Amino acid sequence: MKRRPFFGARLDDFVTRHLGSALRRAGWRPRIVPFTGLGTPSRVRVLGQLVLGPARRHRAWPIGSPLWLNRRGWRNFFTVPVPNGVISVTISGRAHRFTTDRRGHLDTTIDTPGLAAGWHQVRLDSPGAEQVGAPVQVIGDDQDFGIISDIDDTIISTSLPRPLVAAWNSFIQPEVNRQAVPGMARMYRQLLAGRPDAPVVYVSTGPWTALPFLTRFMDRHGFPPGPMLLTDLGPTTTRWLRSGCAHKRAALVQLAHAFPHIRWVLVGDNGQHDQALYREFAAVRGSRVRAIAIRTLSPTEQVLAHGTVGGLDTRSSRRGRRRVPEVLGADGQALAPVLLAVLREQQHSATGPDQPTDPGH
Structure with a gap:
């Protein structure tokens, strides 16, 4: 018999689900946050998260400006994830389709035979979200x-x-x-x-x-x-x-x-x-x-x-x-x-x- 998830997780999912519905009605849309991945020439790990954000994003402060440097840390922590969302990962000309977890995270490995060592950009797409690139560091097999x-x-x-x-x-x-x-x-x-x-x-x-x-x-x-x-x-x-x-x-x-x-x-x-x-x-x-x-x-x-x-x-x-x-x-x-x-x-x-x-x- 399958055990029910822990009460805290069910409560967290309940809040995420209802908060997400309210924000979507207010016009918020999915947004992909890319993380830096890593891998070998034959297999890479791609990371990212699908969250909700305002449809009209405010003009960003220039990085290094006084307004940017004096922004408070709480701005880094408040996001609303999109659970069970769809993200398409395109690498080496091939698209791969994945579903995010209950916290909106994408953490997957993809076979990439013959990928050169060094830094690469993979493309992340999701319905209703702007396409983004995610950096991936490919580490050569001769690196010790x-x-x-x-x-x-x-x-x-x-x-x-x-x-x-x-x-x-x-x-x-x-x-x-x-x-x-x-x-x-x-x-x-x-x-x-x-x-x-x-x-x-x-x-x-x-x-x-x-x-x-x-x-x-x-x-x-x-x-x-x-x-x-x-x-x-x-x-x-x-x-x-x-x-x-x-x-x-x-x-x-x-x-x-x-x-x-x-x-x-x-x-x-x-x-x-x-x-x-x-x-x-x-x-x-x-x-x-x-x-x-x-x-x-x-x-x-x-x-x-x-x-x-x-x-x-x-x-x-x-x-x-x-x-x-x-x-x-x-x-x-x-x-x-x-x-x-x-x-x-x-x-x-x-x-x-x-x-x-x-x-x-």
Whole structure:
């Protein structure tokens, strides 16, 4: 006998359905929000969301203008999804038809034999919506280096998951006031020196509705572009709140499965559970991990993040775990020299003392 969805999900669906009907009567129409996808020359993952928006959209403020930079964060979070909507994805001249989930999301993989490595645009269409392009990064089968990075308190100071502080930072603060963690963008650029096609995948428990803000933030502070794997606010079919750990754990497994030839540098912080999750991943797939880099929060940041002065308990079983280097530092300026030295030593060991090494590596 099939179980009914969790009450919270049914309530959420009820509100979405009736709010959507009211907004459609007021003239709102479907709108496609494209996310950045990723894949290999033979298979790509396409991401996006179908939401409702006003039929006549207001003139956008120029990006970088005072009005734009001082817009409040709450504008990033309020959307009305279109569940069970139809989105057509056109890639390599072929159209594929899909149905969105209960939160309006499209998350699908498409076979694309012979697609060249690099950045591509796929076309997204939906009845009544304006056609949009979605970027997709295709990673070549010869690529063996990549970065998986957390976002909250790793590259941007958010003080999550303390609810009141997080709400203030996310909803009230103007975008221009959000601070990047010093040195992290420069560290990522250093890691990618000599590896222009290596991927950077940002994995976070933040909501998909924050994606436009995060894209602008990363561009403003010089972070390399890359796909973001975020999650969704609201209840699931089994519980009131989504598990951030489960989301990150699943994302790591998916990336390891999709790109078995890549050895990743895992970057996170000790304000949540990144260190334990990365150690757990390394215990099972140590051959896929080059190094773990953990940003150590200050005592004040620790209190804001989880209410205690010390970091979260990061102990995990190490039985049978391959030795994966771990480096710790307060920011990118402290992490970069140690992490780069670790990677240079790995490269030296792999090529041998008598073999020339690529100075970019």
